[in-house]
Amino acid sequence: MSDLDRRAFLKASLAASAAAALAAAPARAQGAGAPGGEHIELRSYRLRPGASRTLLEGYLERAFIPALNARGIGAVGVFTEPESKDGPAVWVLIPHPSLESVGTVASSLNADPSVQAAGAQYLSTPTAANPAFDRIDSWVFLPFAGLPRLAVPSLGRSRRPRIFEMRTYQSFSELKALKKVAMFNAGEIGVMQELNLSPVFYGQALVGRDLPQLTYMLCSPDMETHRRNWAAFNVHPVWVRLKGDPQYADTVSKVTSRFLVPSEYSQI
Numbered sequence: 059m060s061d062l063d064r065r066a067f068l069k070a071s072l073a074a075s076a077a078a079a080l081a082a083a084p085a086r087a088q089g090a091g092a093p094g095g096e097h098i099e100l101r102s103y104r105l106r107p108g109a110s111r112t113l114l115e116g117y118l119e120r121a122f123i124p125a126l127n128a129r130g131i132g133a134v135g136v137f138t139e140p141e142s143k144d145g146p147a148v149w150v151l152i153p154h155p156s157l158e159s160v161g162t163v164a165s166s167l168n169a170d171p172s173v174q175a176a177g178a179q180y181l182s183t184p185t186a187a188n189p190a191f192d193r194i195d196s197w198v199f200l201p202f203a204g205l206p207r208l209a210v211p212s213l214g215r216s217r218r219p220r221i222f223e224m225r226t227y228q229s230f231s232e233l234k235a236l237k238k239v240a241m242f243n244a245g246e247i248g249v250m251q252e253l254n255l256s257p258v259f260y261g262q263a264l265v266g267r268d269l270p271q272l273t274y275m276l277c278s279p280d281m282e283t284h285r286r287n288w289a290a291f292n293v294h295p296v297w298v299r300l301k302g303d304p305q306y307a308d309t310v311s312k313v314t315s316r317f318l319v320p321s322e323y324s325q326i
Contacts, residue, residue, distance in 0.1 A: 095206030098199040098261045099152040099160055100273065103191040107145060111138070113180045113190035114148055119323040121177030125167055126152065131159070133210050135258075135326030137222060137318035148191075149224075149318060151259070151275070151326060153208040160198055199261020199273060202239060204247035211256040211277040214326045220277055221317060222258070222326075223284065228271040228312040235262070235270035238309035242274075245296040250276065253287045253294070258326060281317075 103114055115136070123134045135151035154160050167173055174181060180190050201207065213220040229235035239262050250257050258275040278284035291297055300306060320326060 095201030095203075096153040096155060096208055097157055097160060097201065097264075098208065098259050099154055099163075100197045100199065100261075100266075101150040101152070102195040103148040103150070104144075104193050104195065105146040105148070106189075106192050109146065109188075109192075111146075111148060113183065115321060117177040117180030117190070118148070118150065119321075121173045121180070122150075122167070123323070123325070124176070125170055125173045126163065129159075129163065130155065131163070133208055133325045136321040136324040138321065139316050139318050141317065148321075151208075153259075157198070195267060197266030197273070198264045199259070200264050202242055202247065202260040202262070204243040205257055205260050208259045208326075209257060210326055211258060213256070213277055213279055214320070214324075218279065220279055221281060221284065221319060222275055222277050224273065224275045224316045224318055226268070226271055226273045226314040227310045228268055228314075229309060230311040232270050234309045235272065237306055239272060241300055241303075241306045241309060242272075245300050249291055249294050249296050253290050254278075255284075255287050255291065 105111065105114070118136055123136075126132075126134050131152060131154065133153055135149075137149040137151070139147060139149065152163075154163070168177075168181060183190055211220065227238060229238060242260060247257060247260065256277040258277055260274040261272060263269055263271045263273065276284070278287065
């Protein structure tokens, strides 16, 4: 498949997926796909146990992120998971201005001569014996109405110490998944902001594994502060009211929580 064919295929696939997700009025009513919002791309570069991150992180820092910034995509996050149960990985968070941007970047970025020059060592790994990564998992998220654009936390802007919690909620039903999005928009997001849990993004997964699901990310200066703020959330009257509302019952069937630390060059 040529580069032009690949680009056309990616754009058509993403457009078709977006249309299917957004066509129904009930989905719009739940607050997914907020007008003017950013579409979040999340990548997980899975590494082999014991493998070095040097090649990958060098590429991300010197080639990938500068190329995204040059294309008008700012605040790219890069994180590692010190206590991963799934093996080592590097997580990359990319805020896209549109779904078309997701396809354009995927099909064109590594064909850019400046990226090939800056990322030559990573892109030209000579053998499969010592690859820069094992495989890449990726997701594309529709933004929530309650936080339509990625929010860089003040700790990130000032480059102070910080940790991130990334939580994924899977649902057994597509309608229940939409209800959980609605529950966030009805008050959960506001409570998290009020209690300084510093939300970075909320997204309904459009493309990726383990659908239907939503994912969001929070930021805190340290684990103790994070736990204290979560404890305050659990007794907040707005959350207590939402949790007791029958319309939101059984909206989540599985919760996955990951604690991440930003790389030195992360822009979040």
